[in-house]
């Protein structure tokens with residue numbers, strides 16, 4: 216006898232396919248070195264498809280995607296979810312409309328996080344690319360991308376993120392010496408936010424070099 220799963224298997228398959236396709240592209244761009252990075256997609260109100268912990272994200276297959284509930288607990292599997300699962304599920308739990316969370320370790324993201332950790336944010340102002348972030352309709356705006364201190368304790372990090380979200384609307388944040396989290400209502404929006412923030416960080420880093 217087979218036990219019915221508490222989520223729609225077709226929906227999981229759709230989410231897994233989408234994650235695999237997008238992660239392969241991000242890995243090919245060099246944004247997921249040395250097994251780093253993690254990715255998730257909402258399946259329904261109570262379930263999230265997320266990458267398992269460890270493993271080369273450049274060789275990700277559907278078999279490397281598992282299901283957790285909104286507390287980050289594995290559902291119908293004994294596999295181990297991403298070590299940073301809580302940073303994904305806290306967003307799904309807080310915002311019913313969030314459908315996708317992406318976390319990468321590109322060089323731009325990591326270097327910028329180090330340079331701006333002291334300030335606690337990277338100020339991004341006057342760029343046309345700011346319009347890639349939902350809600351922005353003009354380049355005549357400024358955004359302070361938060362940089363959080365790193366921690367191996369996900370509850371500490373999640374509490375810092377929650378405190379930020381109490382104060383401001385945002386689509387992403389950096390963690391010092393670590394990488395970038397970005398999210399959106401679906402994969403396309405989350406990916407656009409991730410790429411836009413990485414591009415903007417790259418511009419700031421380049422400007423710093425040129426202005427020396």
Ligand SMILES: CSC[C@@H](O)[C@@H](O)C(=O)COP(=O)(O)O
Pocket residue numbers: 249250251252253266267268269270296297298299318
């Ligand atoms: C290999 S260093 C990166 C990890 O410590 C972590 O930050 C990360 O992004 C991947 O962790 P994972 O548990 O595979 O989701």
Ligand SMILES: [Zn+2]
Pocket residue numbers: 251252253299318320393394
């Ligand atoms: Zn990481």
